[in-house]
Amino acid sequence: MYASLYVAADKGLFAKHGLDAEISSAGGIALPVPILLSARAQIGVTSPGMSVNAVREGGKVKNIAKIVGGVSMWGMARPDSKIKTVDDLRGKTIATLKFPSSTIQVPTFAMKTVGKFEPKEAGVTFLELPAGAQAAAVKDGRADIATAFEWDISIGAEQFGLVPVLSFADVLGPVCFTTAMATEDVIAKSPDLVQGFCNALAEGQKLMHQNHAVFTEVAEKYFPRVPPSVIANATKNFFDSKTAVPTNPVITQEEWDRAMQLEQGGGAIKGTLPFAQMVDNSFAEKATKQFGLS
Numbered sequence: 001m002y003a004s005l006y007v008a009a010d011k012g013l014f015a016k017h018g019l020d021a022e023i024s025s026a027g028g029i030a031l032p033v034p035i036l037l038s039a040r041a042q043i044g045v046t047s048p049g050m051s052v053n054a055v056r057e058g059g060k061v062k063n064i065a066k067i068v069g070g071v072s073m074w075g076m077a078r079p080d081s082k083i084k085t086v087d088d089l090r091g092k093t094i095a096t097l098k099f100p101s102s103t104i105q106v107p108t109f110a111m112k113t114v115g116k117f118e119p120k121e122a123g124v125t126f127l128e129l130p131a132g133a134q135a136a137a138v139k140d141g142r143a144d145i146a147t148a149f150e151w152d153i154s155i156g157a158e159q160f161g162l163v164p165v166l167s168f169a170d171v172l173g174p175v176c177f178t179t180a181m182a183t184e185d186v187i188a189k190s191p192d193l194v195q196g197f198c199n200a201l202a203e204g205q206k207l208m209h210q211n212h213a214v215f216t217e218v219a220e221k222y223f224p225r226v227p228p229s230v231i232a233n234a235t236k237n238f239f240d241s242k243t244a245v246p247t248n249p250v251i252t253q254e255e256w257d258r259a260m261q262l263e264q265g266g267g268a269i270k271g272t273l274p275f276a277q278m279v280d281n282s283f284a285e286k287a288t289k290q291f292g293l294s
Helices: 003-010 032-037 048-056 102-113 134-139 152-160 168-172 184-189 191-210 213-222 228-240 253-265 282-291
Strands: 044-046 061-068 074-077 093-096 125-128 145-148 163-167 178-183
Touching: 003 191, 003 213, 032 044, 032 048, 032 061, 032 178, 044 048, 048 061, 048 178, 048 253, 061 184, 061 191, 061 282, 074 134, 074 152, 093 102, 093 134, 102 145, 102 168, 102 253, 134 145, 134 152, 145 152, 152 163, 152 228, 163 168, 178 184, 178 191, 184 191, 191 213, 191 282, 213 228
Parallel strands: 093 125, 093 145
Antiparallel strands: 044 178, 061 178, 074 145, 074 163
């Protein structure tokens, strides 16, 4: 899902634009922002709602680029499943990661806004499980459907015989599902660093859209334990969704507003903050003009 980062690293784009960059996993969506605020990293990549929570608590954080442009999440079920639409989730058990997780927030938001019903009142149960356990729960009947990202969707298909029955990207439309963010201090003191980061992203996103094999090649290198057949299937899923891998890193007002609706509807944030306050597009716009796709 964060292919823009890995392509920029692997193809030497960070170095090309003046950065000595290291990608480090924080271990969960709530963790990158505290790392930013403690100055242990200059750029954080996570759900934009985490930046809103930080600002509401006194942090000074801006979203500077779009990493994922749609809800690159699918619902997978057994081949004989009757689940085809959001409305079909009524009365079902959904296997997810543990809260807070987008695997809970996204289907909750979809049920409330697209299905027009409250999950709890409609008899929906979330079965919260450790990473990697969702497909098995559907296979053995403990859950009717699992909400997951790649590679889990393609692994579920290959190893458990499951099929994707819902594409949340198609259900919800364009949204800045994942963003890159930095503190106002880093933006003010190191604008060349921020610009270089956005330049590399824009160029990497352009490369992937011009040649999808770039995604496949880099994924195989950075995730050697994932079978090539799984990565090939995931490549198709990502680019079929049209929004998961952005064409450029600019965050639009529409994408921000929809992200805020999603985050609040899913329970990740208590209140939204406006686009003008939370987004600094100046670096992404310059990068797109020079190195990306409009």
